[in-house]
Amino acid sequence: MDSINSTFGIGRLIAKHLTNALNAAEEQQLDAWIKADEKHAAIFNRIVVHETLAAALIEMQQINTELALANVKSRLGQQPEQQPAAQTAKLWKRYIGAAAAVAAIAFGIWFFTAPRHLDDRRDNYSNDIAPGSNRATLTMANGNTIHLSQKKSGVIVGDALTYDDGSEILRDALDDKQDNNGSSSRGNEGPITAITPRGGTYSIILQDGTKVWLNADSKLEFLSNYRNKLQRIVKLTGEGYFEVAKDRRRPFIVESNGQQTTVLGTHFNISAYKGEGVKTTLLEGSVHVASLFAAPKAKRATAGPEAGRILKPGQQAVLTASNSITVQTVNVEEAVAWKAGDFEFNDEKMSVIMKKLERWYDVDIVVNEQIADREFTGKISRSRNISRVLDMIEKTTGIKFKIEGRRVIAPDQ
Structure with a gap:
């Protein structure tokens, strides 16, 4: 009987989730249940995609849910709490649909977690493939390529090149040329390129403190003397999440597959894989998004608002095939789920x-x-x-x- 009570309890939480009625404690309880077992996650995902079930559960916001559950439990042989006969008759037509929905959720949970299904899942695949990991290369201005450690998760580019735990990779990292004695000359700018392969991810802290997380199959390019420029310009192919260090005097510009994103200091995500268009999602602050082909070449770096759109937090800009930009409100957590x-x-x-x-x-x-x-x-x-x-x-x-x-x-x- 305890298992039935637990099943209906989880069913009630999922039902309330579908109607955005969970309080903070209930959200934690449901989240803990989902993470406790892979089968729980599969059950939850299967339930929430049924649109008809979600529609039926809207009724739960306006009814006595406990009364509905009492009725369903009584059908399974449990003793419901007593309710006045008049109240029962009055609410019956309103809660029957929601009761059926909660029952469906509860039954789904019970069906997939019943003892006969607790055996280890059969492996339907003769082979398996491990997930991606921390993999990246960094090509310096002098042409040397460094294969970054898979045991680390990020790199810091400064006068010295270090991992994000402080361990040193290379001294005088921004020297463009070095002779056999290790002496160097500064002042000649050159590109630095960070690349993550398919199956790789890495984070990079740039010379001004801006932090960039690269998703798989992505490339970030910036100059070795980037921090001395009037404009902080980087080029992105693939996907990256940016936390830009604030500097009101020097805008931060991302060029990505025909799009230019200009900011002073903010958090945003850009997905710019070849052949998939460019999506810019803003989490914090403000950014200006423009097509590089929407303004004359000489004015690209300083294109004004008339050449693009300004995003607010929670909005996503999409650069279309015709080089126009559309803006929509999105779930930002979904857009940056990869970073988490x-x-x-x-x-x-x-x-x-x-x-x-x-x-x-x-x-x-x-x-x-x-x-x-x-x-x-x-x-x-x-x-x-x-x-x-x-x-x-x-x-x-x-x-x-x-x-x-x-x-x-x-x-x-």
């Missing part, structure tokens, strides 16, 4: 999801057009092997995958 170590999808097309998995797991994924257009909602840690991610998608959508070496295929369904 998660995959988070919200009605996202499978074609987009597969590209993200390809980059993080360094694999090639083949799906047909019918599958590519299907949508999926769910959240899972990027620290999981790819089989765990595919299994969650399969449980929710019914799409079956097969791993062959470093290829993932979805045979005709």
Whole structure:
């Protein structure tokens, strides 16, 4: 009986989650339950994508939920708390739909966690692929390329090159030329390039204190004398999250696949993978986004607001194929979930999801057009092997995958 009570308790929390009615304590309780077991996460993801269930639960905001649950429990042989007969008759028509919804949630939880399902999950994949890790290279202005340690997570570029734990990589890192005796000459600017491969991620602190997190398959370019310039300009290909050091006299500019983002000091994310358009999501402060092809070349670095759009926190700018910029309000946590170590999808097309998995797991994924257009909602840690991610998608959508070496295929369904 305790297991039934627990099941209905979790069912009630999920129901309230769907109607945005959870208080802080309940959010913590539900979050703890989801993280306690991978099966719990799969159950939660499967439940929340059912739009009809979500619609039915809207009724819960206006009814006596305890009365609804009492009725459902009575059908399972539990003794409900007594309610006045008049109140029962009055509320019956209003809570029956929500009661059914909560019952469906509770039954789903019970079904997938019942003892007969507690055995270890069968491995449906003959092979498995580990997740990405801290991998990057840094090519200095003198042309030397440094393979950064996978045991570290970030690098600091300054007069010396160090890891973010303080351990030294290279002294006089910003010297453009060094002779055989180690002496150097300064003043000649040169590019410094940080690259993360597919399956890699790393953070970089620039000379002015700006911090950049690079997602997999990304590149960041900046000058060795970048901190001495009137404008702090960097170039991004791929995806990066920026926390820009404030400097009102020198704007910080990111050039990415035909887009220019200008800030003084703020937090934002740019996704600029080739062939996927450019998305700029603002978390804090203010940024100006413009197309590099929307203004004359001579005015690109100082293009005014008329050439682009100014974003507010919670907004995302999208550079379209026609070089115009559209702005929409988005869930910023979803946009930067990768930085927090998660995959988070919200009605996202499978074609987009597969590209993200390809980059993080360094694999090639083949799906047909019918599958590519299907949508999926769910959240899972990027620290999981790819089989765990595919299994969650399969449980929710019914799409079956097969791993062959470093290829993932979805045979005709």
